[in-house]
Amino acid sequence: MKKQKLAVVFAALLTMVGFSSCLNGETDPTVSPKEFMKVNGGVGYYSFTSSSGYTITPANMSALKDVQLSTSYAYVIYSYDSSLMELNEDKSATINAVVGIRDGWAMPRATVEEDGNAPIYSLQNNTELIYYYGYPAYLAYYDKYNLFIPITYYYDSSEKSGEDSEESGADIDTHSFALYYDSEEASDKGTLLMHLRHKVINPDTKRDKTNTESFHFNIAAVLSAYTAKTGISMPDKIVIEYEESQTSSYDNTISNKLEFEYKSVFEENIANN
DSSP states (O other): OEEEEEEEEETTTTEEEEEEEEEESEEOOEEOOEEEEEEESOTTSOEEEOTTSOEEEETTGGGGTTOOOOSSEEEEEEEEETTTOOTTSOEEEEEEEEEEEOBOEEESSOOOGGGOOBOBOEEOSSOOEEOTTSSEEOOEESSSSEEEEEEEEEEOGGGBSSSSTTSOBGGGGGEEEEEEOOTTSOOOTTEEEEEEEEEESSTTSOOOEEEEEEEEEEOHHHHHHHHHHHSOSSOSEEEEEEEEOSSSOGGGOEEEEEEEEOHHHHGGGGGGO
16 A cells, blocks of 8 residues: 655645545545644534634544543544545544644743743754654644744653653643743844743753644734834744753753744735735
């Protein structure tokens, strides 16, 4: 059985949807998209809405009876018959896997010392990575207000909840991330500069492993503050400054930056927003 993987880019740049199909002499019309989706409903009554606007209703809802999603967004892998249904339409589909995406915060204020107490190993742009659930993590937009950022950080593997080396431990849940925008800070015209800070419980604990996980950030309040300050409704690009280190110690951080496009991703929709 030969597997093919295709990539589709939503809004021309960043939101990537994967497809796979099997070939048995003839092309199998079953496709399996993978994407960040908005979570609707609750346990036993979930549905998932794509960034393109269509909604997936699980055909195998009973298989999700034990899935409890406490997040607004999830990474969803689902399958359907492409000979009967189009991609960009509401449909019933088989949910193969679903993973809740944890939320970060985005605040329109300057950073203070108490905002961070742990370093970040790295940020990634447009690169598929494997994090502890075993699914890809990549930079993506759901819409112009909701952004998913893959963050690699240190965690304590001695507190693992299972024997699988990719399985998360208790320490994973002690990490939180926030973006800060200081309207009084100078930046290049057309650039939205935000500072990413990492906080963790028990910051003095030595953390010996790295984990990469996509976090969701709603930047609506930041964009509003940016527009009020600059008169620009949409920045050309976003720059995220973060505190990087090659160890888990917060004493040896250096400042690094990740830069990516913003306005060009959404410029076709500017007139309608």
